Amino acid sequence: MERSTPTGSRPFAYGRGLRTLSICTVLAMAVALGLVFFYAPLEAEQGFLQKIFYVHVPLAIITLCGFVLGGLLAIQHLRTRDQRWDYRSYVVIHMSLIFAIGTLITGSIWAKGSWGHWWVWSEPTLVSFLIIVLLYATYQPLRFAIEDPERQARYASVFAITAGAFVPMNFIAVRLSTAYLHPRVLGSTSNLPGPMALTFLVSLLAMALLFATLCKYELTAKHARAQVRALRRRLAGDTAPGRARSAAPTLQHVGTVPARAAGRSAV
Amino acid sequence: MSGVKELTDAPEAVPPAAPPPRRQTPLWATVRALLRKELLVELRTLESVPGMSLFALSTFVVFHFALNRNSVEGDEAAGILWVTLLFAAILGVNRLFVADAEEGGFDAFLLAPVERTALFVAKVLTLLAYLVALELVAVPAFALLLLGPALWPALPGLLATLALGDLGVAVIGTLVAALAVRTRARDLLGPLLALPLLVPIVIGGSRATAPLLVAGHRVGVGGPPIRWLLTLGLYDLVFGLIAYAVFDFLLED
Numbered sequence: 241m242e243r244s245t246p247t248g249s250r251p252f253a254y255g256r257g258l259r260t261l262s263i264c265t266v267l268a269m270a271v272a273l274g275l276v277f278f279y280a281p282l283e284a285e286q287g288f289l290q291k292i293f294y295v296h297v298p299l300a301i302i303t304l305c306g307f308v309l310g311g312l313l314a315i316q317h318l319r320t321r322d323q324r325w326d327y328r329s330y331v332v333i334h335m336s337l338i339f340a341i342g343t344l345i346t347g348s349i350w351a352k353g354s355w356g357h358w359w360v361w362s363e364p365t366l367v368s369f370l371i372i373v374l375l376y377a378t379y380q381p382l383r384f385a386i387e388d389p390e391r392q393a394r395y396a397s398v399f400a401i402t403a404g405a406f407v408p409m410n411f412i413a414v415r416l417s418t419a420y421l422h423p424r425v426l427g428s429t430s431n432l433p434g435p436m437a438l439t440f441l442v443s444l445l446a447m448a449l450l451f452a453t454l455c456k457y458e459l460t461a462k463h464a465r466a467q468v469r470a471l472r473r474r475l476a477g478d479t480a481p482g483r484a485r486s487a488a489p490t491l492q493h494v495g496t497v498p499a500r501a502a503g504r505s506a507v
Numbered sequence: 508m509s510g511v512k513e514l515t516d517a518p519e520a521v522p523p524a525a526p527p528p529r530r531q532t533p534l535w536a537t538v539r540a541l542l543r544k545e546l547l548v549e550l551r552t553l554e555s556v557p558g559m560s561l562f563a564l565s566t567f568v569v570f571h572f573a574l575n576r577n578s579v580e581g582d583e584a585a586g587i588l589w590v591t592l593l594f595a596a597i598l599g600v601n602r603l604f605v606a607d608a609e610e611g612g613f614d615a616f617l618l619a620p621v622e623r624t625a626l627f628v629a630k631v632l633t634l635l636a637y638l639v640a641l642e643l644v645a646v647p648a649f650a651l652l653l654l655g656p657a658l659w660p661a662l663p664g665l666l667a668t669l670a671l672g673d674l675g676v677a678v679i680g681t682l683v684a685a686l687a688v689r690t691r692a693r694d695l696l697g698p699l700l701a702l703p704l705l706v707p708i709v710i711g712g713s714r715a716t717a718p719l720l721v722a723g724h725r726v727g728v729g730g731p732p733i734r735w736l737l738t739l740g741l742y743d744l745v746f747g748l749i750a751y752a753v754f755d756f757l758l759e760d
Contacts, residue, residue: 318753318756371703371706372703374702374703375700375703375704378696378699378700378703381692381695381696381699382686382687382690382696382700385690385691385692385693385696386689386690386691387691388760390760391689391760394756394757394759395686395690395757397756398686398753398756398757399686399700401749401752401753402682402704402749402750402753405745405749406703406704409707409742409745410706410707412738413706413707413710413711413738413742414706414707414710416710416734416738417710417714
């Protein structure tokens, strides 16, 4: 992927280390699933159903960390005005939203299995999670509704920071509002027996690796597509920017394709 | 200020090529001027407050028929009051920056040598004034139309809760309005962004109000639960700081 550019600056290599990361992720997922099914003991009350805990809780933790991380990346974007931070923030939030939907589905299945209802209002974690998902569901429409790419990036960062700070506060508020009707047997790792805690931590690590890999894939794919598009346009001799309306940040204006910029300035 | 003093005291110390020091109007003078402008515009056009109040009244009527109840109390009363106030507030939030975006108010403001935070503070105070005006109509109307128990014993606690809730709604509403106003789908995005952010205010507000609106509540006996007032106050504070920190970035072009 490396190529020399007229300006001498090396293009940002999003794809570097992707293969190593992917292999690590596959291995970690395999180990985690192996531990879940063959090593972790069956829980006394819920039996086999409790195994969904090793998927659901890591998904939820990674989602929330991803939302907060998106806010931190957005702070970096507003501080440095480097569009690449916005790009990273976008990818992290986008991926967290996908993970969040996974969390809601696995949570619903678990609730149906153990409490008999698909949705339980008395479970504060579930309710606060839904509120957060509803808030972040407006992230893409917000981006989509702003045409100017620079303003889109700036407004999206303001949203990401506000929403990122909202995540922990919302959890506190909702938890305060709900009586603890259900015993929180699996609240933290400290009250888990050893094998379960080990399995949980490995699952969490595997899920974090999966998140990182998917984010890196999306970053690389978007970057490659932007480069291909720019090169193709240069080949056709078209110098007009011609930007399609999109919620995703485009990389044309951030200087990741210096060859094209140099070519345009020469013309 | 110090720049001006420097100029008059020691003019030879300033190199001749240096640009004159930028004079900034003090924050509160700017806020006062902006607030005066906002309230004057509202008084002359009457665009927001009458609409919000009328909306609240209609919503009470809708609740009466939808619930098929002549009077409500406790949890239900608190819920109806807060939902109505919230939706009426969102009407005001949607209109808060429209004139600035359409008539060039943003450009004029950015051309002036004033702090940008002033606009945020002035808009929060404007929205707060709208909300107080709305509640002056909506709360008595609610007591008249729907509330079963008497309003008087609940009034001190209710006022405290409403004040804290209004502050939060004003801060979040201003931030969301600024975020949504220059997008293509602002009427849609404003409420969509605002409602999840306002959920903690609804939680705190309705939980604090519910015990006040039950029959047999007396003045001085068991005010609104302190826990909920603290939650509301903390939420206001944190969101105030966040909005203060990020608002400037919405005003850059």
